[in-house]
Amino acid sequence: MAGQQHIVVIGAGYAGLSAATRAGRRHRVTLIAPESRFLHRVREHETAAGRREHRPALDRVIRGRRVTHLRARVTGLDLTARKVLLDTGEAVPYDTLVYALGSRTAGRSVPGVAEHALTAERASEIRRRLAEAPAPGTVAVVGGGATGIELAAELAEAHPAWQVRIVAAGQVGGWFSAKGRGHVLRVFDRLGVRLHEHTEVTAVTADGLSTTDGAVPADVVAWAASMEPHPLAAEAGLTVDPAGRAVVDAYLRSVSHPEVYVIGDAAAVTVPGTGTLRMGCATAQPMGRYLGRRLARGTSGPFAFRYGVQCLSLGRGDGLVQLIHGDDSMRPGAVTGALARLTKAAIVNGVVLALR
Template identity: 75%
Template sequence: MVIGAGYAGLTAATRAGRRDRVTLIAPETRFLHRVRQHETAAGHPEHRPAVDQLLRGRRVTHLRARVTELDLLGRKLMTDSGQAIGYDTLVYALGSRTAWHGIPGAAEHAYPAERAAELRQRLSEAPRPGTLAVVGGGATGIELAAELAEAYPEWQVRLVTADEVGGWFSAAGRAQVLRVLERLGVRLYEHTRVTAVGPDGLHTAQGTVEADVVAWAASMEPHALAAEAGLTVAPDGRAVVDAYLRSVSHPDVYVIGDAAAVTLPRVGTLRMGCATAQPMGRYLGRVLSGRTSAPFTFRYQVQCLSLGRRDGLVQLVHGDDSMRPMVFTGAVGRLVKAGIVRLVVAILR
């Protein structure tokens, strides 16, 4: 049984379902292609294939429900419809969600990436253009700010972050990010920690950043169900797993994707994202179908960003995710990123 239909869960289910019967429990009818949510917010066509279409030809039964409770001792789970369902093997792949970090007013007044369609509607139906603040200087925030600034040039876009925008990239990579954002008219507020969000905009330790609309692109956090069920979790809430992606406290439970704290030799603890989630799903699909008994291995290769419709960044990295000096930018960077994003959906099968 697989719970969660994100990058990791779907990939594991489709591969294991080639030979074995699999039950996939997830409320979604369409795949949430999270790495393209900035495009949705900007009004571009959504790329969300139907879950059942992705499962076609596999021995997978999709139960549209939300898991609310896990009974690890009794090997069963509860859903929001009140069903109690037993399992033989459990794959926990509930993934992550945008974190509010306890900031007052954020959940009430800001649009997270999961509500990209609502953000698009809000911007499109506004009686007049105004100021849009994007909170978060990571990959999601950068892509969102660039896409929105290009799609809605009459809006004044602000990018607010507690750190540096793209500060983890190489010098050439960060320079490309800053160059494109400047060209698109995005105003940066670096080293600016948000303390509250209100109808007037952002309140920070450095003062108020006025905004008519706030988009929230802070870091991600795992769902709390793993900790609530009794799985051993890391300080960030992800379930700690062994070399075979089994829970260290409950070896009969596999945990993959953003829900798993995976630490590998010479690589470190893997970051959240589809770049790590899908390889876990592919590996576990082979394990469940008996095609491998080797431990999980992984090495990073690139990090990439789309920077609007005409520009992009492909940053080469070492296997441990540290930066190499070489980058690809402009149309080449954009095309490579677009190709990778399209490949993600193909890999789901």
């Protein structure tokens, strides 16, 4: 990796932007992404509830680096010719490709999702639907993971006249320790959030949800189910795992195309002693930082990672910091209340600072 390279980074999320700003200290980098502002995904529940958005301009983040932001959408990869194909008709050549297209909310195979539900990525539309409704009604949040929990709590606190329901195929927050899950349930009880656990959604209609436990009426459906990787990696011919995540080696290189690095939610990364990493900001940004430094310096050891904590905001004044082991398994202890909320806010703010 000695000498100057043209590095193309596709995707400007936590992983891609962190890699681009660091690699751009030495190499010429083209960052390809259609948006002009950073999508701070872990704060989208705040946007949905009508809070102020925290989305720095990409040009400000990459300022002072040898990074050019090309506003376009990637439509394909020519791995043989080493070119990225864009919706503008252009084909951008590269010496090294960093694939960081990330993930999207799953569930598009469920009938009616596309027509009647608003995925978590459409937070601004959720905010608008609530604001423009002629009268308060019912919001059904589908998904009992971190995104669904934060979204349900934020909406219930910001819009107390609305009835908020959370519909989950399993237990809401079921992976937390007993103390952690117990706190989530107490907060929901205080905010008036109704739980429909062990309930699978079979269809979304104009009137709400059809589920394995009967109909759940809703005026607005916010779809916050599990995440799935962008399909382009598999379509382009990169080796992927059964979930569609690109399989990489210890240095985050594609096992089938070593000139392509894959980071963030798009990568199936297994770290000795830690296991296969889950999707999320907590794993994506460390991958981006590692790879950006590796590309800039030309050498480094294999990627290493250990988990720290899992944290949630539960409205503006409450939260949960779940203590965990380095392999992401739960410890019994958890921090709750205002201290947990302040801790989560500090972590989230630090994420933006760490992009450079």
